[in-house]
Amino acid sequence: EIHAAMLTNQRRGKRIKKAAAASVSPVARATTSEGINKQIRGMRRANMTYDAIAASLGMTKSNVWYRCRKMHLPR
Secondary structure, three states, X not given: OHHHHHHHHHHHHHHHHHXXXXXXXXXXXXXXXXXXXXXXXXXXXXXXXXXXXXXXXXXXXXXXXXXXXXXXXXX
């Protein structure tokens, strides 16, 4: 159980490093939920990955994925 958690954390760390290595420039995140959703929609239209969007907005990948799912955006 502990070993599985350690592997999961290592994989997550690698994903975060990979997203950061993609040289994503941070973007000023909107102050409202609607504004954040608008930013995410635009980034998905520009074919940015969930990792890249999360890194640029200072969010978690799961939060970006959840918002995309709620907005019915294609994968």
